[in-house]
Amino acid sequence: xxxxxxxxxxxxxxxxxxxxxxxxxxxxxxxxxxxxxxxxxxxxxxxxxxxxxxxxxxxxxxxxxxxxxxxxxxxxxxxxxxxxxxxxxxxxxxxxxxxxxxxxxxxxxxxxxxxxxxxxxxxxxxxxxxxxxxxxxxxxxxxxxxxxxxxxxxxxxxxxxxxxxxxxxxxxxxxxxxxxxxxxxxxxxxxxxxxxxxxxxxxxxxxxxxxxxxxxxxxxxxxxxxxxxxxxxxxxxxxxxxxxxxxxxxxxxxxxxxxxxxxxxxxxxxxxxxxxxxxxxxxxxxxxxxxxxxxxxxxxxxxxxxxxxxxxxxxxxxxxxxxxxxxxxxxxxxxxxx
Amino acid sequence: xxxxxxxxxxxxxxxxxxxxxxxxxxxxxxxxxxxxxxxxxxxxxxxxxxxxxxxxxxxxxxxxxxxxxxxxxxxxxxxxxxxxxxxxxxxxxxxxxxxxxxxxxxxxxxxxxxxxxxxxxxxxxxxxxxxxxxxxxxxxxxxxxxxxxxxxxxxxxxxxxxxxxxxxxxxxxxxxxxxxxxxxxxxxxxxxxxxxxxxxxxxxxxxxxxxxxxxxxxxxxxxxxxxxxxxxxxxxxxxxxxxxxxxxxxxxxxxxxxxxxxxxxxxxxxxxxxxxxxxxxxxxxxxxxxxxxxxxxxxxxxxxxxxxxxxxxxxxxxxxxxxxxxxxxxxxxxxxxxxxxxxxxxxxxxxxxxxxxxxxxxxxxxxxxxxxxxxxxxxxxxxxxxxxxxxxxxxxxxxxxxxxxxxxxxxxxxxxxxxxxxxxxxxxxxxxxxxxxxxxxxxxxxxxxxxxxxxxxxxxxxxxxxxxxxxxxxxxxxxxxxxxxxxxxxxxxxxxxxxxxxxxxxxxxxxxxxxxxxxxxxxxxxxxxxxxxxxxxxxxxxxxxxxxxxxxxxxxxxxxxxxxxxxxxxxxxxxxxxxxxxxxxxxxxxxxxxxxxxxxxxxxxxxxxxxxxxxxxxxxxxxxxxxxxxxxxxxxxxxxxxxx
Numbered sequence: 001x002x003x004x005x006x007x008x009x010x011x012x013x014x015x016x017x018x019x020x021x022x023x024x025x026x027x028x029x030x031x032x033x034x035x036x037x038x039x040x041x042x043x044x045x046x047x048x049x050x051x052x053x054x055x056x057x058x059x060x061x062x063x064x065x066x067x068x069x070x071x072x073x074x075x076x077x078x079x080x081x082x083x084x085x086x087x088x089x090x091x092x093x094x095x096x097x098x099x100x101x102x103x104x105x106x107x108x109x110x111x112x113x114x115x116x117x118x119x120x121x122x123x124x125x126x127x128x129x130x131x132x133x134x135x136x137x138x139x140x141x142x143x144x145x146x147x148x149x150x151x152x153x154x155x156x157x158x159x160x161x162x163x164x165x166x167x168x169x170x171x172x173x174x175x176x177x178x179x180x181x182x183x184x185x186x187x188x189x190x191x192x193x194x195x196x197x198x199x200x201x202x203x204x205x206x207x208x209x210x211x212x213x214x215x216x217x218x219x220x221x222x223x224x225x226x227x228x229x230x231x232x233x234x235x236x237x238x239x240x241x242x243x244x245x246x247x248x249x250x251x252x253x254x255x256x257x258x259x260x261x262x263x264x265x266x267x268x269x270x271x272x273x274x275x276x277x278x279x280x281x282x283x284x285x286x287x288x289x290x291x292x293x294x295x296x297x298x299x300x301x302x303x304x305x306x307x308x309x310x311x312x313x314x315x316x317x318x319x320x321x322x323x324x325x326x327x328x329x330x331x332x333x334x335x336x337x338x
Numbered sequence: 339x340x341x342x343x344x345x346x347x348x349x350x351x352x353x354x355x356x357x358x359x360x361x362x363x364x365x366x367x368x369x370x371x372x373x374x375x376x377x378x379x380x381x382x383x384x385x386x387x388x389x390x391x392x393x394x395x396x397x398x399x400x401x402x403x404x405x406x407x408x409x410x411x412x413x414x415x416x417x418x419x420x421x422x423x424x425x426x427x428x429x430x431x432x433x434x435x436x437x438x439x440x441x442x443x444x445x446x447x448x449x450x451x452x453x454x455x456x457x458x459x460x461x462x463x464x465x466x467x468x469x470x471x472x473x474x475x476x477x478x479x480x481x482x483x484x485x486x487x488x489x490x491x492x493x494x495x496x497x498x499x500x501x502x503x504x505x506x507x508x509x510x511x512x513x514x515x516x517x518x519x520x521x522x523x524x525x526x527x528x529x530x531x532x533x534x535x536x537x538x539x540x541x542x543x544x545x546x547x548x549x550x551x552x553x554x555x556x557x558x559x560x561x562x563x564x565x566x567x568x569x570x571x572x573x574x575x576x577x578x579x580x581x582x583x584x585x586x587x588x589x590x591x592x593x594x595x596x597x598x599x600x601x602x603x604x605x606x607x608x609x610x611x612x613x614x615x616x617x618x619x620x621x622x623x624x625x626x627x628x629x630x631x632x633x634x635x636x637x638x639x640x641x642x643x644x645x646x647x648x649x650x651x652x653x654x655x656x657x658x659x660x661x662x663x664x665x666x667x668x669x670x671x672x673x674x675x676x677x678x679x680x681x682x683x684x685x686x687x688x689x690x691x692x693x694x695x696x697x698x699x700x701x702x703x704x705x706x707x708x709x710x711x712x713x714x715x716x717x718x719x720x721x722x723x724x725x726x727x728x729x730x731x732x733x734x735x736x737x738x739x740x741x742x743x744x745x746x747x748x749x750x751x752x753x754x755x756x757x758x759x760x761x762x763x764x765x766x767x768x769x770x771x772x773x774x775x776x777x778x779x780x781x782x783x784x785x786x787x788x789x790x791x792x793x794x795x796x797x798x799x800x801x802x803x804x805x806x807x808x809x810x811x812x813x814x815x816x817x818x819x820x821x822x823x824x825x826x827x828x829x830x831x832x833x834x835x836x837x838x839x840x841x842x843x844x845x846x847x848x849x850x851x852x853x854x855x856x857x858x859x860x861x862x863x864x865x866x867x868x869x870x871x872x873x874x875x876x877x878x879x880x881x882x883x884x885x886x887x888x889x890x891x892x893x894x895x896x897x898x899x900x901x902x903x904x905x906x907x908x909x910x911x912x913x914x915x916x917x918x919x920x921x922x923x924x925x926x927x928x929x930x931x932x933x934x935x936x937x938x939x940x941x942x943x944x945x946x947x948x949x950x951x952x953x954x955x956x957x958x959x960x961x962x963x964x965x966x967x968x969x970x971x972x973x974x975x976x977x978x979x980x981x982x
Binding site: 075081091109181209210212213 | 416417489494497502588593594627629632633634636659660663666667671675677678681682684685686688689691692693695696698706709713714720721724725726729730731732733798799801802803804805806811
């Protein structure tokens with residue numbers, strides 16, 4: 001039989017199949033949040049642990065199925081007799097000794113990984129505070145300080161970033177499947193985790209603890225970029241909003257500050273200092289609106305302002321009856337905030 | 339000739355004694371007797387039927403959930419409706435279906451398996467049933483009016499506390515579960531006392547059927563685990579209604595306190611659900627392997643070990659909350675170790691099959707289905723015991739897959755085996771073998787098609803409890819397959835229902851012992867007479883019905899007269915004398931109605947504080963009913979057994 005050269009070296013065909021399926025099915029996806037396409041130091045460890053445990057489980061499952069099959073096959077033989085005895089030896093070996101050996105091994109490997117997840121090997125080069133809200137993520141950089149945004153977290157490639165987790169209301173959970181396992185955001189407590197990846201890319205994340213009506217749309221994009229780009233991004237986010245505006249944008253800014261927008265949202269460097277909703281200083285450049293509820297384009301943004309409840313039912317922003325011309329100006333102002 | 343006459347007269351006098359027993363124990367069918375019955379068999383059947391109805395309701399919830407999740411961005415359900423449905427699905431399946439269904443099995447079977455005439459406290463038993471049915475009805479009514487709990491079955495604070503949850507929904511949850519807890523606790527105490535004091539003479543602890551061991555283990559877990567849940571729910575109610583701050587970190591409270599209390603109950607509860615099911619497997623196998631389950635002492639040890647270790651693993655539900663790593667490592671070790679006693683049972687069943695002569699009937703098929711699925715759920719269970727891996731996949735669909743393999747595979751498959759196995763005893767009718775095999779294969783195929791893909795969608799990063807998801811994350815196909823599987827599973831379960839209804843209506847009359855079973859229930863009529871056994875059974879071995887000494891004595895022994903039952907010593911099962919059993923009574927119903935009134939009063943006071951008076955009236959009714967119930971009966975010293 002001729003061997004297919006393309007399959008040479010495929011030591012774990014199942015693994016490739018599984019990943020292949022995931023790629024095919026998610027083929028049209030721009031983003032992934034699969035634990036089986038780990039890119040971060042933490043998630044890669046767990047992916048390895050998973051495949052190890054998967055193969056052990058398959059081996060034990062085969063053993064159980066063999067015994068079961070043997071029992072059922074044996075029944076068909078005419079000479080099958082009922083035997084006495086307690087089979088203590090068999091149970092002791094198959095049910096105690098072998099499982100114990102496997103469990104101790106897996107437990108040991110698990111402890112090793114738990115220890116590795118506890119802290120990165122180098123000291124973190126940046127610190128960011130992630131604050132959970134129903135239903136969006138507030139992102140505040142504390143080292144380097146000053147940058148504030150929402151639902152988007154940038155990290156420099158190849159360097160660990162410390163993430164401090166707090167919640168403003170109920171419990172949430174911070175989970176970037178491709179980079180790092182979960183850590184919960186718990187009221188009255190500050191938890192800590194870290195992120196590190198060697199690969200430039202965008203990694204979708206999503207709240208993993210049920211937090212109410214819009215738990216489904218509380219997504220976060222983690223963007224890993226080279227150090228220089230990261231520095232530029234953080235610095236631009238720390239600056240107040242631009243003041244060189246076109247006439248329409250200027251009118252939009254007046255609408256923003258005059259209407260109820262400013263009582264909930266902040267645009268740094270302007271009189272808008274509301275703290276209920278996300279900081280909008282850079283809303284024009286974000287990957288989505290409503291924490292993954294809709295793409296960030298003029299149409300969706302306009303729809304969101306007029307009545308966000310149709311896009312993300314239950315979210316805390318009430319419908320805004322903005323006149324049509326004002327809305328156009330408001331949109332051009334918001335889209336200029338980058 | 340004279341010997342013949344003597345025998346004849348003896349058998350005539352036995353017939354007369356049995357006829358007298360029919361008089362003493364039989365209940366004439368009437369509306370009053372429907373409400374006042376204390377017969378463990380009627381109560382047991384009611385538990386099973388009621389739990390079955392709740393299963394259908396909670397299962398329908400699940401079908402609607404799966405329909406919503408079949409495609410991305412679906413709008414079958416609003417987020418509010420989805421949250422209520424998934425909360426009720428979980429809460430009802432755990433509290434209103436699994437445990438009550440097994441309590442139904444236990445109620446019907448435990449007295450029969452130990453050769454007793456009823457539970458130790460028949461009226462408490464009736465009370466437990468009424469409380470269960472009222473609590474369940476209150477909770478499902480809330481769903482009917484769109485005010486069902488919506489905080490998940492685990493009800494994590496602060497989401498379920500003020501100010502994040504201001505409706506009546508979570509009051510239904512906390513009060514409903516407190517209400518139900520009364521029933522579960524009463525049932526557990528009753529099981530323990532029954533098994534300890536009412537076993538047939540000769541049934542020492544080492545001759546007790548494994549199913550009975552499982553029910554006792556379960557009952558002890560209930561008694562130790564439930565107070566934590568009751569405490570948590572009482573605190574939640576006080577927080578919400580009266581502004582206590584138990585769970586409010588702003589006022590010195592702690593949100594993690596809720597999680598600890600909930601899971602100190604919640605993890606043993608997994609075993610509270612699964613352990614009676616494992617007991618059913620041990621009860622079903624001997625009849626279809628033609629020999630007893632191997633390694634009885636190890637099996638008992640496994641049951642006892644699980645009952646104890648299950649209290650030391652709860653933190654594995656909190657592996658992502660940021661507790662100290664050292665404590666994680668302890669709980670991780672305990673969670674890993676608890677698989678060993680389960681593994682012992684699995685291999686003991688396999689060796690029982692290997693050393694017996696297998697007869698394949700539907701109950702046996704469901705046991706095989708159980709082993710296949712439960713073992714798979716066990717593997718993922720070990721994975722979740724490993725903290726680092728747990729942190730990656732917890733709260734994803736991987737965990738949904740895992741616990742359905744454990745709870746459906748581990749509890750529902752054995753339950754179905756038990757239903758087919760004991761249907762002749764429950765109803766006096768046989769099921770149709772061919773229909774039941776169709777049901778088995780559809781349930782097996784449907785179950786795996788539903789839940790196997792959830793492992794994948796979970797690994798692909800899909801979180802639980804989301805009412806919808808965007809397309810293109812690789813989850814679409816897996817969710818569609820799950821939904822298709824759910825419909826197949828529903829058809830399979832529908833065939834089970836049709837099979838049971840068909841058997842009850844036109845099934846062939848069942849013989850007393852259709853399977854040549856080894857335990858005492860097969861020594862009674864199908865269905866059993868109201869007094870179960872005319873003569874008190876004498877037990878000489880672990881398999882009394884495979885023991886001629888017992889069967890002969892059952893058929894010819896002197897009947898125990900009157901409305902009496904035998905009590906025996908706790909360990910050795912030595913005869914201690916007969917006791918008078920309580921008659922039917924409406925008092926258990928009255929007391930249960932009292933609690934219902936009190937709960938409704940507390941609940942409706944959310945709308946108008948005047949309803950607190952109704953709660954007070956309910957409390958008075960409870961007090962009155964209990965006083966009347968516990969009032970010492972007037973008896974002569976002889977009747978009371980103090981003068982002789």
